[in-house]
Amino acid sequence: xxxxxxxxxxxxxxxxxxxxxxxxxxxxxxxxxxxxxxxxxxxxxxxxxxxxxxxxxxxxxxxxxxxxxxxxxxxxxxxxxxxxxxxxxxxxxxxxxxxxxxxxxxxxxxxxxxxxxxxxxxxxxxxxxxxxxxxxxxxxxxxxxxxxxxxxxxxxxxxxxxxxxxxxxxxxxxxxxxxxxxxxxxxxxxxxxxxxxxxxxxxxxxxxxxxxxxxxxxxxxxxxxxxxxxxxxxxxxxxxxxxxxxxxxxxxxxxxxxxxxxxxxxxxxxxxxxxxxxxxxxxxxxxxxxxxxxxxxxxxxxxxxxxxxxxxxxxxxxxxxxxxxxxxxxxxxxxxxxxxxxxxxxxxxxxxxxxxxxxxxxxxxxxxxxxxxxxxxxxxxxxxxxxxxxxxx
Amino acid sequence: xxxxxxxxxxxxxxxxxxxxxxxxxxxxxxxxxxxxxxxxxxxxxxxxxxxxxxxxxxxxxxxxxxxxxxxxxxxxxxxxxxxxxxxxxxxxxxxxxxxxxxxxxxxxxxxxxxxxxxxxxxxxxxxxxxxxxxxxxxxxxxxxxxxxxxxxxxxxxxxxxxxxxxxxxxxxxxxxxxxxxxxxxxxxxxxxxxxxxxxxxxxxxxxxxxxxxxxxxxxxxxxxxxxxxxxxxxxxxxxxxxxxxxxxxxxxxxx
Numbered sequence: 001x002x003x004x005x006x007x008x009x010x011x012x013x014x015x016x017x018x019x020x021x022x023x024x025x026x027x028x029x030x031x032x033x034x035x036x037x038x039x040x041x042x043x044x045x046x047x048x049x050x051x052x053x054x055x056x057x058x059x060x061x062x063x064x065x066x067x068x069x070x071x072x073x074x075x076x077x078x079x080x081x082x083x084x085x086x087x088x089x090x091x092x093x094x095x096x097x098x099x100x101x102x103x104x105x106x107x108x109x110x111x112x113x114x115x116x117x118x119x120x121x122x123x124x125x126x127x128x129x130x131x132x133x134x135x136x137x138x139x140x141x142x143x144x145x146x147x148x149x150x151x152x153x154x155x156x157x158x159x160x161x162x163x164x165x166x167x168x169x170x171x172x173x174x175x176x177x178x179x180x181x182x183x184x185x186x187x188x189x190x191x192x193x194x195x196x197x198x199x200x201x202x203x204x205x206x207x208x209x210x211x212x213x214x215x216x217x218x219x220x221x222x223x224x225x226x227x228x229x230x231x232x233x234x235x236x237x238x239x240x241x242x243x244x245x246x247x248x249x250x251x252x253x254x255x256x257x258x259x260x261x262x263x264x265x266x267x268x269x270x271x272x273x274x275x276x277x278x279x280x281x282x283x284x285x286x287x288x289x290x291x292x293x294x295x296x297x298x299x300x301x302x303x304x305x306x307x308x309x310x311x312x313x314x315x316x317x318x319x320x321x322x323x324x325x326x327x328x329x330x331x332x333x334x335x336x337x338x339x340x341x342x343x344x345x346x347x348x349x350x351x352x353x354x355x356x357x358x359x360x361x362x363x364x365x366x367x368x369x370x371x372x373x374x375x376x377x378x379x380x381x382x383x384x385x386x387x388x389x390x391x392x393x
Numbered sequence: 394x395x396x397x398x399x400x401x402x403x404x405x406x407x408x409x410x411x412x413x414x415x416x417x418x419x420x421x422x423x424x425x426x427x428x429x430x431x432x433x434x435x436x437x438x439x440x441x442x443x444x445x446x447x448x449x450x451x452x453x454x455x456x457x458x459x460x461x462x463x464x465x466x467x468x469x470x471x472x473x474x475x476x477x478x479x480x481x482x483x484x485x486x487x488x489x490x491x492x493x494x495x496x497x498x499x500x501x502x503x504x505x506x507x508x509x510x511x512x513x514x515x516x517x518x519x520x521x522x523x524x525x526x527x528x529x530x531x532x533x534x535x536x537x538x539x540x541x542x543x544x545x546x547x548x549x550x551x552x553x554x555x556x557x558x559x560x561x562x563x564x565x566x567x568x569x570x571x572x573x574x575x576x577x578x579x580x581x582x583x584x585x586x587x588x589x590x591x592x593x594x595x596x597x598x599x600x601x602x603x604x605x606x607x608x609x610x611x612x613x614x615x616x617x618x619x620x621x622x623x624x625x626x627x628x629x630x631x632x633x634x635x636x637x638x639x640x641x642x643x644x645x646x647x648x
Contacts, residue, residue, distance in 0.1 A: 008522075018491055020448040020517040021542040022566065024551075163454055169445065176447040183546060281492045281518070282445070294466040295496030296444040 003248040003315065003324060009197030012321060014288075014314035017196035018281045022180040026188075027284075029103065031198045037102045038095070038205060050094050051209065054127070055084045057091075059210075061217035061373070066345040073366040076227070077348070077376045078214055080239065087351065087378030088207060088239045089120035093189055095206030097124040100187035107131045107186040111161075111175040113140055113168030113235075114305030115147025116378065117191030122156035132156040135174040137167035140305065147382065165299050168309055172283055192236025193313030196284030200241075200313045207242025214373055215246055222371055229364070231256045232375035233356040234327070235271070235307035237316040239377035244325070254326065257316065258356045260302035261329035271300035272329040273312045274320050282310065287317040303332035303386060304352040306378070330359040336390045338362065339380060351378030352386060396484040396512045397538055397561045400435060401597040407619025408610065408646060409436035409599060410626050411488060413456040414473070415465030416442075417631060422473045423480055428636050430481045432643035437481065438515065438621065439474075441467050441489035448517040452624045467493050471505045478510040486540065486561070488515040499528055503535040513538030513561045521555060529558070540564050542601075545585040552592065562597045565589060565617060586616035610646050622646075 009015050009031070017027055037043055051057040060079045067075040080088040093110075100108060108130050112118030118134040125132035134151055138160045141148055151158050164170040179188045193200040193207075211230075219225040230247055232240035234257040247253040262270035270276060273288055282289040282297060289311035290298040302308045312320075319325035330338075335352055338359030343349045350358060354377045361374070380387065387393065400407065410429050414422050426437055442457035442465055449457070467489075477485065487506060494502050494516065506514065514537060519528065521541060532539050538561030543552055545566075555563060565586070589598060600613035601621035613620035629642040 016523055017520060018518045018523060019520060021520070021547060022448065022544050024520065025544075025546040163451070164444065164458065173445050173447050177450075180448065280495050281490075283447075284518075291492070291496065293496060294468065295493035296461060297492075 003319060003322075005197065005201045005315070011315045011318035013279070014286050014317040014321075015197050015200065016286050017284060018286065019196045019284050020180065022183065023176070023196070026179060026183050027196050030202070033103060034099065034198050034202050037099050043098060043102065047095055047098055051091065055090050055094065056082060057209065058213040058217070059083060061214055061221065063221065064346050067361070070345065071361055071364070071366055072368045073370040073372050074222070075361065076218070076371065076373045077346070078210060078243065078373055080210065080375060080377045081348070081350065081354070081379035085116070085120050085123055086381060087116050087120070088210060088242060088375075089117045089191060090123065091209055091242065092191065092203050092206040092238060093117070093120040093124045096187070096189045096202070097128050097130065100130070100189070101128065103187065105185060105187035107133070107182065108189055109133045109135065109175050109178050109186055110189045110191060111135045111168065111171040112191065113137070113171065113308060114382065115140070115144040115151065116306060116382070118156070118158070119147050119150045119154070121189050121191070122151040122154035125156060126154045133178065134158050135161050135171040135178065137161045137165070137171045139166040140168065140171070144305065144382075167299075168305070169297065176283070192238040192309075193241045193315060194236040194283055194285065194287070194311060200285065200315055203238055204241040204245055204315060207238050208245035210239065210242035210375065211244065211246035214243070218371065218373070226250050226253050227373045228370040229254045229256060229372040231258060231357045231360060231372065233258045233260075233307060233353045233377060234312055234316060235260070235309045235353065236311070237313040239375050241313060241315060243373070243375040244319070248319070248324065255319065255324065256360060257319070257325050257327045258360045259327060259329040260304055260307035260335070260356055261331045262301040262303070264331055265329060269301035271302040271307050271309065273310065274327040275329060277311070279317075285314045287311050287314040288320065304335065304356065306351070306353040307356065328360055328363075330356045334359045334362075336387065339383070339387065340391060348376065349380035350376055351380050352383045354378055395536065395538065397436070400484055401562065401618060404435060405618070406614040407435045407599065408433065409438055409619060409621040410434045411438040411440060411621060411623035412626060412630070413440040413442055413453060413460050414470045415460030415463055416456040416627070417459070419460070419463045419465055419469075420473070421635060422470065423477070424635060425630070425639065426477070426481050426485070428639040429643070430483050432640050433647065434643065435483060435619070437483060437485045438488045438623070439470070439485060441470050441487055441493060443490040443493055446490060450624060452627050456627045467497050471509060474509040474511070484512045485510065486513045486515055486538075487511050491516050491519045499531050503531050503537055506537055507535045511537070513540055515540045515564065517542060521551075521558060525558065542566055543589075545581070549592065552589070552594070556594045556596055559596055562599050562618065563594060564621065565598050565600045566602050590616060607646050
């Protein structure tokens with residue numbers, strides 16, 4: 001439990017709940033209830049039933065033969081891309097919508113960048129017949145039209161965030177403002193392991209199904225439940241936290257988190273938070289973020305909208321600072337090449353986010369025979385435009 | 394005795410004005426302070442801008458962005474405030490978010506405040522528990538007041554605790570809302586203000602958020618020791634002659 005949250009809501013130096021007083025009752029209500037609700041057998045039963053029948057879990061752990069030949073190690077892909085709505089995001093939204101119901105909330109709000117979390121939220125709101133408002137940056141609305149249409153079909157109201165840089169960070173600010181103005185009946189479904197305590201812990205718990213299944217599947221397929229390496233991409237870090245969760249205390253399992261270097265870490269167009277950032281407070285928790293010397297949040301860049309975030313979750317900051325996790329970065333070009341490689345070798349078009357994790361395989365050296373799990377967090381359908389433009393397809 | 398305490402002892406119906414440093418122009422900070430004091434403001438709350446001001450509405454947010462785009466930083470603000478006390482005598486608070494303070498260094502920040510004659514701070518995203526654990530000692534060492542916000546949802550136990558922790562005033566939000574909303578005093582708001590008044594807190598109270606004219610100001614003063622105006626003022630100085638805009642705006646609150 002060395003890497004889990006303490007009773008004050010901190011992971012080492014990181015975490016906490018840096019929120020204005022207006023949000024205190026909402027966050028306090030959550031903090032007071034989340035563990036109790038999640039531990040309730042009825043909640044667990046309904047959660048797992050929905051994950052099975054609606055999401056399609058367990059997601060396969062696939063031993064990728066041609067990858068394995070290429071790298072001389074056993075490369076397993078955890079197929080979160082096969083989930084309903086096409087990514088790991090739905091694990092968390094299913095959990096949070098059930099929790100919101102238990103808290104008696106009637107209205108759901110969420111932020112979204114590329115639209116994956118927005119779609120996953122709108123989906124569960126349709127499923128449970130709850131009002132849904134999604135905040136999305138104006139710029140993102142323009143470049144992610146299909147996901148905006150999906151959310152609308154699902155009955156959600158999509159509200160453009162027109163402040164600041166008009167992207168994910170600003171959508172998050174707008175969602176927080178909505179919550180401040182609607183403190184009683186509204187639940188805010190944060191999509192990543194960021195935000196004030198207890199969000200990072202709660203989202204990690206819901207996403208931990210990824211590593212819980214992986215352990216069982218590895219045991220069945222290899223006779224042991226501990227791989228040598230686990231890899232995942234990190235924006236805010238929810239798929240990575242889900243993938244790392246049940247391996248954190250197995251100290252000899254190497255955890256590799258892959259950030260987006262964008263055009264290169266020194267280009268000024270990057271989202272490699274641990275490389276470029278330092279400690280501070282963003283969106284309600286103390287963590288590592290990209291900022292100016294004056295403490296203003298810096299705009300990140302990545303070809304992958306899901307990794308285009310100027311911070312990382314506080315638990316990631318802790319894994320980074322303690323050295324438990326290795327944080328590396330992959331450029332836009334490397335990730336797109338890796339996406340194409342995955343498609344050609346394994347017949348799977350990965351989300352560009354997930355392609356960042358795959359790209360790091362190229363940089364690793366294996367002795368031979370190691371077991372390596374890569375979280376394939378999402379499918380690449382949403383990224384076809386980007387692939388088409390990049391490769392002139 | 395510090396300036397804030399003295400003011401509340403000597404005067405009733407305190408009018409506090411918030412403005413964003415570096416807005417509308419980078420160099421306006423001191424000029425606005427002087428003009429406000431001249432036209433009857435009792436307290437100044439100078440906002441140091443932040444890129445992601447979640448507790449603020451569109452008006453203050455836009456002023457923050459403009460100020461930052463024009464080059465305002467906390468460091469520059471302290472340089473501008475170097476001769477603050479040659480220009481104004483009324484209490485001055487700095488208001489802003491915690492991250493710029495962290496990057497400046499908490500101790501450096503407190504020290505710089507005291508050196509230029511700032512009397513206290515309001516940091517809306519610095520909650521009580523974090524303040525107690527990491528900031529309080531430093532604030533007290535430099536004798537800086539830290540003002541907390543309370544809302545209609547804040548419990549009595551929590552208000553008592555805040556009252557014990559602060560030594561300036563308590564900032565009453567008229568509703569759980571971001572800045573720039575109108576004050577609508579219905580039965581529930583009245584009950585809330587009444588409840589706070591009946592608690593006989595050791596600190597004075599100021600009603601903030603939603604005050605925009607004499608009528609709302611007077612209403613607020615009937616429940617508390619005074620009121621704070623932010624959004625309406627920031628809107629009023631967006632363009633035109635600064636001195637004139639300020640003097641015209643402040644006339645609205647005089648009899």
